[in-house]
Amino acid sequence: MIPREILRKVRRIEITTRGLVDQVFSGEYHSVFKGRGINFAEVREYDYGDDIRTIDWNVTARTGTPHVKIFEEERELTVMLLVDVSASGDFGTRERMKGDLAVEVCSLLAFSAIKNNDKVGLIIFSDRVEKFVPPRKGRRHVLRVLREMLYHEPAGRTTDLGAALEYLSRIIRRRAVVFVVSDFVSKPFEKALGVAGRRHDIVALRVRDRRESELPSIGLVELEDAETGERLVVDTSNRDFRAAFASRGEEARAGQDRTFRRSKVDVVDLSPGRPYLRPLMRFFEERGRRI
Structure with a gap:
């Protein structure tokens, strides 16, 4: 039995995202992906x-x-959502967590897909593939996808995107549009990304909170790595430490960007503290001009 709280969340997200699809987003999705096959x-x-x-x-x-x-x-596409549910998704410094943003964005994409008569499937992963929902059409199926994302209790805490991409390549043989929703802090995944990218159209939706690379000056703070559990007390009033922290975050981001470029994968940056519709629409508009 699915808890009533989860059902209420599903309904709220459906109302919000279906409204966005009907008002502004569906045309962007349609112009970029329909008819590509x-x-x-x-x-x-x-x-x-x-x-x-x-x-x-x-x-x-x-x-x-x-x-x-x-x-x-080809009038029918398959849209696959690869959603990272590792422990780092529980991080957030404003009104919602990274995992909450991932669910809303996936809902928007899923309702856009079924509005265009496409199939939607789901792969939930951490350091392993935890759930696979085969692609199908229809509102009832999309609601099931949302329930799975909201109700799922992760078994793993760390991230292995490579394993999820390898599973995708094995299980989805026909070309699909694949949205990978993650912070991409993972075991090495470039090889698997390249292999999957040769068959599928992959878009990386990188969900990062600004506090993961930018610390305020508030004195002594205990930081904990959500995935490993490692804890460290740091002095955030130290300017050199804050600069080194920011530099490390930028280096990690730049490394991911190089991986995406080598695999010819588009990337969209999303943050829990900022509206997600604008960067998504900007991406679709820019991509539409390249077609």
Whole structure:
């Protein structure tokens, strides 16, 4: 039995995100992802004005008459949500945690997908794959996806994105649009990302709170690594320490960016303390111009 509190959260998130989809977001999703897949439909005789690059030379040679291949857009896509539920998702310094933001963003993407008659699937992971929900269509299915994200109790505390990507490559054979929602503080994953990226269209949604790389000057503070449990008392009034802390965070971010560039993966930065719709729409607009 799913607790009533979880059902109320699902309903609240549905109302919020479906409103955003209906009002502003669905068109952005549609323009970037719909029709990206192309399927062969038929062969017909060449007409004046046809693109010569579509000529089917085998049929032309067999019949003695120029023929061209006709393609049609693939009207149904599969959208996979890979959601990191490691312990670092419980961090947040403003009105919500990183994990809460991940659920809302996934809800927005899922409702956008079903509005366009696409399938939605889910992989929940930490240092292991914890849950797989096969891709399907429809509102009831999306509500199930939301319930799984909200109700799931993680078994692992650390992150192994590589294992999740390898699982994706094994289980989803047909090309999919894959949104990976994580802070990407993980065991090495570049090889698995490259392999998965050759088949799937991967978008990294990097969820980071600014306090993970920027400390206020408030004196002695005990910091705890959410994933390892390691604790350390630091003096945040020390300017050199704050600078070193910020530099370390920037180096980690830059390293992730290099990995994404090498794998040709787009990245969108999201923060629990800031509205998420604007960076998502900016990404879709920029990507739409590249198509």
